[in-house]
Amino acid sequence: MTMSAGAATAAPTELDAAMRSEPAQVQAVIVIVSRDAGTREVLHRELSKRYGADYQIVACARPAELAAWMRDLRAAGLPVALVIGGVGGQDRDGIEVLGAVRAIDPRVLRVAAISWGDWASARSVFDALTVGTLDHWVDSPAQSPAEEFHRSITDFLREWGSGRPGGFEPVRVIGQRWSARSQELRDLFSRHRIPAGFYDATSERARQMLHDLGLESAELPVVVLRFAAERSTLVNPSNAEIADAFGLMTPIPSGKVFDVAVAGAGPAGLAAAVYASSEGLQTVVVENEAVGGQAGTSSMIRNYPGFSQGISGATLAQEARRQAWTFGTTFMYMRRAESLSRHDDHYQLALSDGSVLAARTVIIASGAAYRRLGTPALEDLQGRGVFYGAAVSEAPAMRGRKVFVAGGGNSAGQAALYLAKWANQVTILVRAASLSDSMSDYLIREIDAAPNVNVCFGVQVADGAGTSHLESLVLADTASGTRRSVPADALFVLIGAQPRTGWLGEAIARDQRGFILTGGDLPAGTGRRWRPARRPLPLETSLPGVFAAGDVRRGSVKRIASAVGEGAAVIPLVHRFLRTTAAARAATGQQHPSLGQHTHDRDSVSGPVNVPLPSTT
Ligand SMILES: Cc1cc2nc3c(=O)[nH]c(=O)nc-3n(C[C@H](O)[C@H](O)[C@H](O)COP(=O)(O)OP(=O)(O)OC[C@H]3O[C@@H](n4cnc5c(N)ncnc54)[C@H](O)[C@@H]3O)c2cc1C
Numbered sequence: 287m288t289m290s291a292g293a294a295t296a297a298p299t300e301l302d303a304a305m306r307s308e309p310a311q312v313q314a315v316i317v318i319v320s321r322d323a324g325t326r327e328v329l330h331r332e333l334s335k336r337y338g339a340d341y342q343i344v345a346c347a348r349p350a351e352l353a354a355w356m357r358d359l360r361a362a363g364l365p366v367a368l369v370i371g372g373v374g375g376q377d378r379d380g381i382e383v384l385g386a387v388r389a390i391d392p393r394v395l396r397v398a399a400i401s402w403g404d405w406a407s408a409r410s411v412f413d414a415l416t417v418g419t420l421d422h423w424v425d426s427p428a429q430s431p432a433e434e435f436h437r438s439i440t441d442f443l444r445e446w447g448s449g450r451p452g453g454f455e456p457v458r459v460i461g462q463r464w465s466a467r468s469q470e471l472r473d474l475f476s477r478h479r480i481p482a483g484f485y486d487a488t489s490e491r492a493r494q495m496l497h498d499l500g501l502e503s504a505e506l507p508v509v510v511l512r513f514a515a516e517r518s519t520l521v522n523p524s525n526a527e528i529a530d531a532f533g534l535m536t537p538i539p540s541g542k543v544f545d546v547a548v549a550g551a552g553p554a555g556l557a558a559a560v561y562a563s564s565e566g567l568q569t570v571v572v573e574n575e576a577v578g579g580q581a582g583t584s585s586m587i588r589n590y591p592g593f594s595q596g597i598s599g600a601t602l603a604q605e606a607r608r609q610a611w612t613f614g615t616t617f618m619y620m621r622r623a624e625s626l627s628r629h630d631d632h633y634q635l636a637l638s639d640g641s642v643l644a645a646r647t648v649i650i651a652s653g654a655a656y657r658r659l660g661t662p663a664l665e666d667l668q669g670r671g672v673f674y675g676a677a678v679s680e681a682p683a684m685r686g687r688k689v690f691v692a693g694g695g696n697s698a699g700q701a702a703l704y705l706a707k708w709a710n711q712v713t714i715l716v717r718a719a720s721l722s723d724s725m726s727d728y729l730i731r732e733i734d735a736a737p738n739v740n741v742c743f744g745v746q747v748a749d750g751a752g753t754s755h756l757e758s759l760v761l762a763d764t765a766s767g768t769r770r771s772v773p774a775d776a777l778f779v780l781i782g783a784q785p786r787t788g789w790l791g792e793a794i795a796r797d798q799r800g801f802i803l804t805g806g807d808l809p810a811g812t813g814r815r816w817r818p819a820r821r822p823l824p825l826e827t828s829l830p831g832v833f834a835a836g837d838v839r840r841g842s843v844k845r846i847a848s849a850v851g852e853g854a855a856v857i858p859l860v861h862r863f864l865r866t867t868a869a870a871r872a873a874t875g876q877q878h879p880s881l882g883q884h885t886h887d888r889d890s891v892s893g894p895v896n897v898p899l900p901s902t903t
Contacts, residue, residue, distance in 0.1 A: 314365045314446075318345040319352050319383060320372035320399075325426065329370060329399060332427045336436050337443070341367065349383040356390045367446045368439075370397040370424070374407035381410060385419040388754035395446050397439075398423045415588070415596075416683030417776060418670025418755040422595050438595060445598065448479070455483035460492045461507030467522075468507055474525065477576035477583070479604045525575075526639055529619040538616065538643070543632050544570045546860055547645035549623040550786075552579020553846045554836025555651035556606040557853025563613035565857060567864075570643055571615055572635065574622040578603025579653050580837070581846045586669050590846055602846075618643070623652070626793045626832070631867075633832065646867070647831045647860045650794070650802060651853060654783040654837040654844070659692070664750045664777070671756025671776045675844055684709040684776060690759060692747050693780035694721055699729035701778055706739045709776075714741045717764050747777065785838050795828035801840035802827055823859045825852060831863050 316337065318329045326345045333343045342364070346352050352369070359366055369387050373380035384396040398411045398420050414420045422442055427435045447453075457475060461468035463486040475482035485492035487506055496502050499510070505522040511531055518531045529535065546562045548555045551573035562569040576582050584599035593602075611617065622638035626648060635643040656674050658665070664672050673680055681704055689709040691702045694716035706712045714733070721730050721741065733739050742761070748769055749760035759774040785800040795803045803809075805824040818830050825833045833856045836842060836849035 313340060313342050314367040315342045315344060315359055317352070317355065317359075317366055317369045318343065318371070319349055319369060320345075320380075321347060321349065321376040322372050323347075325372040325375075325377070325399065325401075328427055332430065332432050332435060333370075333439070335431075337439070341443075349377075349379070352383060353386065353390055356387070356394075360391065365450075366391060366394045368395045368397055368442055370399055372426075373398045373400060373411055374404045375401070380407075381414045381419060385414065385754050392753075393446070395421045395442050397421065397442060399426045400424070401426050402428050413683040413685065416680050417687070418667075421586075441595065448481075454481050456480065456511070456513040457482040458485060458495070458510040458512060459483070459507050460485045460487055460495055460510075462487050465506070471507060471509070474528075474576055477578060477600050477603075479600050525620040529621075532619075535618060536616070538570070538641075542644065544568045544616075544643065544645040545864060546570070546647050546649060547572070547633070547635050547643050548649045548651055549635060550574075550579065550651035550653055550836075550838070551577045551603075551607065551617070552651060552653045552836060552849065553581050553603075553606070554653070554838075554849035554853040555579070555649065556603065556610060557850040558649045558651060558835060558856055559610035559615040559853075560606060560613060561854045561857040562860065563610055563615040565861070567857070567860065569610075569615045570618060570645065571610070572618040572621050572623050572637060572643065574620070574638075574652075576603075577607045577617075577619075580656065581849075584669065587846060599846075622789065624789055626650075626790060626829075628829075633829075647833065647863055648829075649853075649856055649860070650787075650790070650827065650832065650834045650838055651836045651849075652786040652789070652838050653849075654785045654801075656779075656783045657781045659747055659779060659781075661747075661749050664747070667750060667752055667756050670754070671752060671774070672750065672779065673776065674779050680776070680778075681705050681708055686710050687775035688773060689713070689776045689778070690715055690747075690774050691778045691780065693782070694718055694724040695780065695782070696724075696726055696729060698778075698780040699725045699733060701780055702739050703729070703732055703736060705778065706736050710738065712736075712739045714739065715745050715747060715761065716741060716743050717746050719743050747779075750774070750777065783837065783844065787838060793829065794832065794834075797840050801842075802834040802838055803840050804834050807840055823862065825856045825859055826863075831867070833859060 316333055318326055318333070320326050326347060330343055330345050337343065346355055356366055369384060371377065371380050371384045380398060384398060387394050387396050400408050400411060400423055402425055411420060411423045415423065422438070424435055424438045457480055459468065459471050459482055461471070468484065472484060485495060496504065496508065499508065499519055501508055501521065507522060509520040509523055509528060511518040514533065520527060520531055545567040546569045548558050548569065548571040551571050555571055556577070559569050559571045578599055581587065581599040582603045586596045587599055587602060588596040590597060590602065618637065623635045624638055625636045627634050632644045632646050633648050635648065637643065668674070684705055685708045687709050689705050689712045691698050691705065691712060692715045698714060702712045702714050718724065720743065733741060744764045745761045746764055747759055748762035750756055751758050756774055756777060758771050759777060760769050760771050762769045787796055787800045787802060795808060797803060804827055805822050808822050808828055825835060827834050835852035835856045837844050839852070842848065842852065
């Protein structure tokens with residue numbers, strides 16, 4: 287395909303050529319859109335050189351025609367992977383042009399190409415990224431070869447390709463399209479980044495597959511693992527059965543005592559595993575659902591240091607898992623830690639499959655569950671105007687916008703005041719009739735004094751709508767149920783987080799809301815027996831040698847980077863604890879002494895431990 291950049295008439299010719307391609311050679315398309323001939327030329331040259339064999343590259347000189355182009359490409363069965371467009375200069379409306387693409391095809395990634403040094407356009411692009419009008423940005427190639435440019439483009443294409451059905455399918459699932467279990471499996475495989483093909487049991491293809499397997503009347507879903515020499519076919523399997531059949535878990539020899547057992551493979555647990563195993567500690571991680579925890583559910587994390595384009599939670603989690611695995615961490619997937627107890631010189635974690643893990647130290651990284659709004663439209667708009675948590679990093683992008691904060695606690699009040707520095711108007715949505723029971727007085731007074739913050743009482747968010755990003759919310763009156771729609775640019779949801787600590791029973795001291803107390807937070811004289819002569823280490827719980835990291839910990843900052851930081855910071859403390867206990871053993875000349883000699887005794891694991899402290903989280 288040839289390109290005569292600058293000649294507006296050249297574009298339709300390219301489009302025609304793209305649409306004439308044989309179905310057998312169907313390629314995805316990268317569309318360039320810019321009024322500026324130079325921008326089109328440089329982008330077309332670089333993209334064709336590097337991706338011409340796998341993608342068709344077409345350039346559109348008239349943004350007004352882009353929508354028609356994309357519809358024509360779709361009608362011709364040609365999927366569009368990226369639309370990359372100029373911003374600034376002749377493309378002053380470039381952000382709006384790219385933003386409109388989502389309404390035509392929500393799967394297409396929208397990439398702004400910024401000319402080097404065009405800082406003014408860069409600022410608007412960053413704001414558009416925050417509210418979800420754009421997906422990515424890239425510096426226009428300034429030299430050839432443009433490796434930085436291509437590194438970004440390759441990542442974008444990988445991101446687009448990973449969400450595409452077809453191709454390599456090591457796993458096939460045949461199930462009822464809309465059943466909860468089918469959805470659950472879809473989510474599970476996608477969070478683990480395992481390419482899985484889903485076949486609706488009512489389709490001809492699925493019926494044939496079930497027939498070939500001799501499973502016409504089997505209970506659904508049927509999961510076929512196609513990567514092993516001998517294929518495994520699982521009928522209506524549990525998550526644990528799927529994990530077992532994957533063959534990734536090696537049996538743990540009986541009597542094995544690990545140096546560290548980590549409960550939870552969210553960011554905190556994964557970071558702990560990477561550091562522990564890279565520093566020679568024998569480490570086992572047990573994860574109940576999907577590796578990545580809450581972070582793994584985020585389609586795009588924009589505030590994790592080092593990823594200026596953002597990174598999907600699942601990718602971040604899988605990279606960390608692979609890293610820990612490479613260093614030698616043992617993973618127990620789809621198993622829940624159900625209790626913690628003390629035996630001789632080690633702790634035992636009883637797992638949901640009936641097995642027991644033994645370890646000299648334990649890191650509790652079981653995180654928290656954010657209360658969700660639960661409406662499908664708002665879940666879909668997450669990261670595109672709907673944000674869970676205070677999302678401080680999104681605040682500057684709220685300049686001039688109409689913002690809502692759902693929640694009546696201190697965190698909601700603080701978020702509202704912070705957002706008000708940029709937003710045109712901030713409305714706090716509270717279910718109760720007043721803030722006095724849920725928010726500190728000083729915050730209530732600050733909110734009263736803020737000219738652009740108002741509070742709406744007796745309402746809850748019932749629904750929302752938007753194509754490229756959030757455009758409106760449906761608010762329901764809690765008393766009458768009456769609904770009204772209001773225009774909205776962003777919604778910050780701060781309706782509470784619940785720590786996942788129920789499984790610990792009475793074993794560990796926690797605050798009233800269930801968050802684990804550590805280090806200096808552990809009050810002296812609470813009836814809890816802390817036997818060691820020393821004070822608890824930072825991040826150490828009421829049980830010596832048991833640590834907590836991440837969202838599960840009282841006072842933790844609910845951020846991925848801080849969870850990772852705590853996961854890393856806990857490992858030197860683990861070393862210290864192991865050194866101390868080893869020295870104690872040497873001093874007493876015991877072969878297998880109880881740690882209780884110097885740290886605690888067996889009794890200290892039992893007894894009432896919930897400490898009536900107000901929660902700060
Ligand atoms: C939708 C969403 C988007 C977010 N986006 C961002 C963002 O962009 N930037 C940011 O900084 N923060 C973000 N956060 C917050 C961030 O994800 C959390 O602060 C972070 O994941 C906390 O990590 P963690 O490891 O402490 O806990 P979690 O992520 O909660 O992980 C805990 C893990 O432990 C497992 N587990 C629980 N109980 C057990 C048990 N008994 N046995 C075995 N395993 C167990 C869970 O299945 C889970 O995988 C977001 C949160 C949500 C919900």
